[in-house]
Amino acid sequence: MRTDDDRPRTPDRRWAGSDFQDPPRTGGGVALCGACHAAGRCRLGVQRERLDDTGNAWFHVTCPRDQEGGPNVAHGGWTAAVMDECLGHVPLLNRTLSVTAELSVSFVKPVPVDRPVQVRAWVDRREGSRWYIAGEMSLLPGGAVLARASGIWVARDPGHFDRHEKWLAQQDSAGSP
Ligand SMILES: CCCCCCCC/C=C\CCCCCCCC(=O)SCCNC(=O)CCNC(=O)[C@H](O)C(C)(C)COP(=O)(O)OP(=O)(O)OC[C@H]1O[C@@H](n2cnc3c(N)ncnc32)[C@H](O)[C@@H]1OP(=O)(O)O
Numbered sequence: 001m002r003t004d005d006d007r008p009r010t011p012d013r014r015w016a017g018s019d020f021q022d023p024p025r026t027g028g029g030v031a032l033c034g035a036c037h038a039a040g041r042c043r044l045g046v047q048r049e050r051l052d053d054t055g056n057a058w059f060h061v062t063c064p065r066d067q068e069g070g071p072n073v074a075h076g077g078w079t080a081a082v083m084d085e086c087l088g089h090v091p092l093l094n095r096t097l098s099v100t101a102e103l104s105v106s107f108v109k110p111v112p113v114d115r116p117v118q119v120r121a122w123v124d125r126r127e128g129s130r131w132y133i134a135g136e137m138s139l140l141p142g143g144a145v146l147a148r149a150s151g152i153w154v155a156r157d158p159g160h161f162d163r164h165e166k167w168l169a170q171q172d173s174a175g176s177p
Contacts, residue, residue, distance in 0.1 A: 019099040020158055028060070033085075044082050047116075048110050051093040059086045059119040061137070062082045063111055073110035079137070080105045083149035086119040096155050098131060103151035110147050111137065118143075129155040 023031045026041065028048035036042050045067075061082055069075030081107050091098040093130040111117060121135030134150040 006132070010149050020161075021095045023092065028061075031089055040144050042085075044085055046082065046085060049086070049089060049093070051090075055122055057086070057090050057093055057121045057135075059089075059121070060116055061086070061119055063113045065113050068113050070110065072113055074113055076105075076107055079107060079111055079147050080149075082119065083135060083137065083147060084151075087121045087135045087149060087151060088153055090121050090123060090133050091153055091155065096131075097158065097160070098153035098172065099160070101130070101152045101154045104149065108148060109139075109144065109146045112139075116140050117146060124150070131155065148175045154170045 002124060023033075023039055024037050025031050026047075030042050030046050030049050033043060036044075043064075045062045045064045049057060051057050063074040063078055063082075067075050067078040067133075084100055084103055087103075088098065088100055116135055117141055119135055119137045121133060124132040124134050126132070131153040132150070133153055135148070136145050137147040137149075138145050161165070
């Protein structure tokens with residue numbers, strides 16, 4: 001039976017004073033999420049990222065062997081997670097914290113494991129707090145498209161995660177339905 005003691009806890013100390021709009025980055029410029037910060041690397045295999053002066057964000061990614069689905073190809077969940085990650089870095093590269101509200105992925109070709117691929121992501125348009133972002137993953141060096149994605153990211157203020165903790169506590173104190 002699950003008790004209060006084995007509930008996951010907010011890692012307050014690790015996040016204390018965090019600037020969500022300017023998170024820790026690897027030597028390759030890759031912004032690290034919470035668990036990847038703890039691991040010291042992007043566990044999805046994003047190795048480099050940069051924003052060019054035309055607004056395109058570029059990512060070098062290699063699917064790790066432990067994300068293999070079919071023989072020598074990535075699990076589709078890895079591809080979706082990488083597209084979520086890379087497209088979601090575009091607001092961050094523009095110093096805006098956001099969260100994914102919607103994500104759509106087309107799996108065009110199997111993605112090879114242990115082989116560098118490239119992701120390009122860009123902003124289609126912005127409306128209010130919504131960022132409409134699209135991107136594609138392609139094989140190197142030829143550029144064949146492997147996956148396409150588009151979605152909506154919603155800009156958040158830094159209180160987003162605190163408000164979520166309060167909401168979660170209210171859910172817990174409300175008891176079972
Ligand atoms: C991973 C954490 C992020 C960063 C961490 C720190 C830095 C780390 C550094 C580096 C790593 C970066 C990793 C990023 C890449 C991955 C991103 C992810 O995977 S994020 C996790 C998955 N997504 C969620 O957990 C959202 C869960 N959903 C929500 O929190 C809410 O539903 C939310 C915020 C999306 C909407 O909340 P409401 O409905 O209470 O807010 P209202 O004020 O009503 O809406 C705000 C705007 O959003 C639109 N909206 C709401 N829901 C929508 C929907 N489903 N589709 C489209 N628009 C929607 C509304 O129309 C409104 O737009 P108008 O301000 O008027 O322009």
